[in-house]
Amino acid sequence: MRTRFTLNGEPRELETHPMRRLLDVLREDCGLTGTKEGCGEGECGACTVLVDGEPVVSCLVPVAQAEGCELLTIEGLGGDHPLQRSMMTEVGAQCGICTPGVVLAAKALVDAPRKPTLARVREALAGNLCRCTGYEAIHRAVLAAHAERHAK
């Protein structure tokens, strides 16, 4: 089946089986390996991408459901989003497997003008597991990125 979507701002059209996982299409067909597979069961959030601006786990999305949608993967952020920088300065990433998913899941909180509470940060990242950091550095990174993004 032909599937069309916008990927990181570029229109894409590909011929593939409609039930393949969006995760596999991104990694194998589109060559974008920034999206990681942790569990394959929707539990860990490593495969998080944005579909029409909303975080979803790409291991549970058939590519047919991406038809006509705007997709954003970690590659689409280009490396200079404030949260990408603060994840480094606050050491919110260790092995890095969870990091692309964490960044995309928390991006909306960082971009919104309203300062998030720690509770909001935790809630937004409830679907992202990290085996390395113990989360506190990630939460600090999100709050630091928000401060930087909205500094006058």
Added chain:
Amino acid sequence: MRTSSRDFTLRRARTLDGALAVLRDDPGTVPLAGCTDVYVALQFGQRPGSRYLDLTPLKALRRITERDGNLVIGALATYTDLQRSRLVRSRLPMLVEASRLVGGMQIQNRGTVGGNLANGSPAGDTLPVFAAAEAQVVLQSTQGERRVPFTSFYTGYRASVRRPDELITAVEVPAVDARQWFRKVGTRAAQAISKVVFAGVRASTPRLALGSVGPTVVRLSRTERVLGSGGSLETAIDELKLEISPIDDLRSTADYRREVAANLVREFWARTA
């Protein structure tokens, strides 16, 4: 996914009538909504079917409206839609609370009400809410539409009165004119499959529903009767412990679930007083 997708076919529904005709002609077809249950099953190597029908293009089934005094929640409404809906927030706040606690944000953005009901896990978090709210499930096939009271929808473990040629199109919830309360007790806030889930409405005869204490969601009708006829809370709790028959499983023991259920009813009673 362990099962190769090449063994499967997928059709995308363009109209509701078209989708119902597919199910009439081939009742073995498995509907797909948010895929947060089906794709997990596929990952585990299970095979819910080989022919699939994607319902998500049917945008009309995602609407949340008010009709004849009922709150009408389209089957494709997601947990995020429920939390954002002004109607749900004002009329059925216990459903908003339940939705906030389903998985993480990524699951809430995809998982649907229709999927939760059709999947029919006894741990499904919206089930006690609809049981306590006396909702009706709206089922549709090429032969027409029928409404089934929520409390007679399930017939056993993950079994319901829905025929394979029927879709769930909506859930209708009458006005709830009393205080509502929802609580889920699990292991981890976001990913946990509930150990016990409770929803209650403090009407003159209170309506109490529990999930994960039996093969399907249960209304605690004997406990409700004790409370409705002026019996003491502790008499009601004694009745509750006789009324439910939870099981020991991987996630917890029957005694633990019975104790948690009792505490939930106590807390409901205190909070809605």
